[in-house]
Amino acid sequence: MQQVNKKVILIGNFGVGKTSLVRRFVHQKFSDEYLTTLGVKIDKKLVELNETSVNMLIWDVAGEVSQTKVPTSYYLGAHGIIYVFDSTRPSTFQNVTDDLEYVQKLLPKAPVCLVGNKKDLVPEEDLNKIGEQLQREVDFFTSALTGENVEKMFHYIALKMIE
Amino acid sequence: MNKKENPKGLLAAHINHFKPRFQYVLLDDEGYVVESSDAIVKLSELENESVFDLVPFLESLKDTLQFLEISDEPLWFPRLEFPVLDAEGVFDFSFRRFKPNESEQSYIVWCIEDNTKHYDYLFQVQQERNDSMISREWLDIKNRQIIALNEEINRKNQEITDSILYAKRIQEALLPPEKNLQTRLKDSFILYKAKDIVSGDFYWLSVKPDVTLVAVVDCTGHGVPGAFMSVLGNTALNQIANVENITQPKLILEALNKDISQLLNKYVYQHQEGYEKIEDGMDVALCCIHHKERKVTFAGAKRSLCLVRKGEIMEYKGNIFPIGGFFKNDEKEFNEHSLDIENDDMLYIFSDGYADQFGGADEKKFMSLHFKKLLQRIAHLSAKEQKDALDKTIEEWRGNIPQTDDILVIGLRL
Numbered sequence: 001m002q003q004v005n006k007k008v009i010l011i012g013n014f015g016v017g018k019t020s021l022v023r024r025f026v027h028q029k030f031s032d033e034y035l036t037t038l039g040v041k042i043d044k045k046l047v048e049l050n051e052t053s054v055n056m057l058i059w060d061v062a063g064e065v066s067q068t069k070v071p072t073s074y075y076l077g078a079h080g081i082i083y084v085f086d087s088t089r090p091s092t093f094q095n096v097t098d099d100l101e102y103v104q105k106l107l108p109k110a111p112v113c114l115v116g117n118k119k120d121l122v123p124e125e126d127l128n129k130i131g132e133q134l135q136r137e138v139d140f141f142t143s144a145l146t147g148e149n150v151e152k153m154f155h156y157i158a159l160k161m162i163e
Numbered sequence: 164m165n166k167k168e169n170p171k172g173l174l175a176a177h178i179n180h181f182k183p184r185f186q187y188v189l190l191d192d193e194g195y196v197v198e199s200s201d202a203i204v205k206l207s208e209l210e211n212e213s214v215f216d217l218v219p220f221l222e223s224l225k226d227t228l229q230f231l232e233i234s235d236e237p238l239w240f241p242r243l244e245f246p247v248l249d250a251e252g253v254f255d256f257s258f259r260r261f262k263p264n265e266s267e268q269s270y271i272v273w274c275i276e277d278n279t280k281h282y283d284y285l286f287q288v289q290q291e292r293n294d295s296m297i298s299r300e301w302l303d304i305k306n307r308q309i310i311a312l313n314e315e316i317n318r319k320n321q322e323i324t325d326s327i328l329y330a331k332r333i334q335e336a337l338l339p340p341e342k343n344l345q346t347r348l349k350d351s352f353i354l355y356k357a358k359d360i361v362s363g364d365f366y367w368l369s370v371k372p373d374v375t376l377v378a379v380v381d382c383t384g385h386g387v388p389g390a391f392m393s394v395l396g397n398t399a400l401n402q403i404a405n406v407e408n409i410t411q412p413k414l415i416l417e418a419l420n421k422d423i424s425q426l427l428n429k430y431v432y433q434h435q436e437g438y439e440k441i442e443d444g445m446d447v448a449l450c451c452i453h454h455k456e457r458k459v460t461f462a463g464a465k466r467s468l469c470l471v472r473k474g475e476i477m478e479y480k481g482n483i484f485p486i487g488g489f490f491k492n493d494e495k496e497f498n499e500h501s502l503d504i505e506n507d508d509m510l511y512i513f514s515d516g517y518a519d520q521f522g523g524a525d526e527k528k529f530m531s532l533h534f535k536k537l538l539q540r541i542a543h544l545s546a547k548e549q550k551d552a553l554d555k556t557i558e559e560w561r562g563n564i565p566q567t568d569d570i571l572v573i574g575l576r577l
Contacts, residue, residue: 034293034294035290036286038242038244038286039244039253040240042220057219057222063293071239073240076224076227077226089297089300
């Protein structure tokens with residue numbers, strides 16, 4: 001089986017659950033204690049997809065209100081982008097369009113996965129409204145607490161990165 | 164504190180505490196350590212091991228570093244929160260390409276700056292900032308939800324009020340105007356004060372060639388359910404007196420009881436309680452004034468008739484059971500009183516709303532006895548004056564206390 005290294009960065013506002021998603025995906029754990037990420041944390045996990053084994057190097061970047069404040073060096077060589085927002089806090093998905101435009105300029109070839117986290121706290125009909133509001137399809141609504149769609153979401157970006 | 168009092172070494176200790184530690188590592192393109200100052204982590208002892216395989220961060224940068232040129236600005240990665248081998252902390256990394264004099268081989272200079280103590284402080288500040296911003300946003304969200312909920316409640320309240328106001332028009336249309344009564348009995352009044360927009364009390368009038376039937380009806384409850392009951396009662400009374408032409412109060416009440424019991428003797432589904440039997444009913448005071456014979460016949464279902472004659476008050480009590488309700492039908496036979504009329508006799512029929520009104524200094528009920536004494540005191544006045552006096556007295560009694568129940572008093576000068 002062929003093995004490839006792929007760097008994926010998780011970006012988005014602070015407190016949206018980026019670290020929790022990585023923790024759930026890599027370590028199958030969850031804690032509801034919020035500890036801010038200061039700069040960047042890095043984890044890795046091997047994902048097997050058909051004929052390819054993807055060594056995912058996951059950069060969990062400190063949350064910022066605007067992604068222009070993230071040191072540009074963090075984006076260097078990234079193969080994929082996961083933009084996470086908090087489905088319960090509208091302020092975390094207000095800048096999605098501008099943020100993604102900025103990041104895609106830096107990484108024009110990298111696939112983007114738009115993720116609404118904390119889905120366990122929001123009724124289904126409200127999740128649909130978020131999608132309409134953003135005028136962009138939300139790829140996944142996830143819950144780091146229950147693990148719902150977390151694995152699926154990382155597999156999706158892994159697949160996109162090797163396409 | 165002036166300069167002289169400043170303890171020596173305080174600033175130096177502070178600087179020393181926050182002073183970063185540095186380590187410089189010389190790597191080849193494969194990530195093998197050529198040389199290391201080892202101030203933070205021992206890398207010089209690594210043999211045949213590439214740091215690219217040991218530190219995931221460097222593994223993810225492998226391709227980028229290989230394309231780093233001597234002329235490029237150093238690559239700087241601040242605030243890296245992961246261990247470098249066995250060294251825990253928060254580090255800043257920088258990388259630049261370096262080529263010793265005349266040498267063909269170039270190397271990567273990796274600078275590790277341990278800023279853990281400095282970043283500990285930054286972490287606390289950032290954590291507090293983020294916590295407070297998230298709390299503030301949550302508070303805003305909750306406030307907006309409460310405002311939206313209030314608006315929804317107000318909107319629904321307005322819809323309900325509009326609907327009840329429209330129902331009030333219908334209820335008012337069912338009530339005969341006061342002047343209809345005054346056409347037959349000049350010196351009479353109707354004091355009608357609904358507790359809510361629509362009322363569970365109603366009065367009923369049937370004018371026939373020789374007799375006038377007047378009833379005061381107090382349905383169970385007030386507001387909308389009371390109003391529904393009042394429509395049933397009004398319809399049944401019209402049918403009995405005006406279609407079936409029954410004029411004897413006792414017989415009217417017995418027929419009314421039969422009709423209402425038949426209509427309401429059902430079990431209905433209540434959302435939470437399951438099936439429940441309807442036990443609603445109405446209290447009635449009904450009198451028939453025989454103009455030629457100059458007499459009054461009266462029957463009551465839990466209501467009385469009061470007669471004030473020459474300053475004395477007499478009470479004619481109705482039966483103890485209501486119309487409908489939970490009493491068995493076959494137990495209900497109403498009594499009938501017959502009264503000969505004298506000039507200036509004043510008759511009163513009324514619901515319990517007046518006597519049950521809370522108020523006064525001790526916020527107690529007005530009470531039946533107090534009410535009867537009041538009637539006795541004002542009976543000599545004109546009907547209009549009596550109505551005004553009754554209204555004024557009860558309004559003063561209740562003051563700022565809300566109206567307890569629907570109020571209905573009818574006074575008839577014979």
